[in-house]
Amino acid sequence: MSNEPYAPIKVDLVKDKRYAWCTCSHSEQQPFCDGSHRAHDKPGALGFTAEEAKEAWLCTCKQTGNPPFCDGSHNSLI
Ligand code: FES
Numbered sequence: 001m002s003n004e005p006y007a008p009i010k011v012d013l014v015k016d017k018r019y020a021w022c023t024c025s026h027s028e029q030q031p032f033c034d035g036s037h038r039a040h041d042k043p044g045a046l047g048f049t050a051e052e053a054k055e056a057w058l059c060t061c062k063q064t065g066n067p068p069f070c071d072g073s074h075n076s077l078i
Contacts, residue, residue, distance in 0.1 A: 008070030013050035020045035021068035
């Protein structure tokens with residue numbers, strides 16, 4: 001992860017693999033869920049399955065309009 005406060009994280013998605021994208025911002029395993037939402041009484045992860053093997057930029061600012069993917073919304077937070 002970069003030093004930028006709100007920056008997407010590049011991941012290599014595996015075709016047909018199921019992922020749990022963190023929606024609460026508390027996970028220490030960004031951009032993925034580590035279960036921290038339970039301790040913070042926040043909604044759980046957004047589950048998704050990669051339709052193809054590809055490189056993807058996943059959102060960490062949680063403001064994206066196209067979760068789990070970065071849509072550039074983090075730029076308005078800087
Ligand atoms: S990190 Fe880019 S929209 Fe959230």
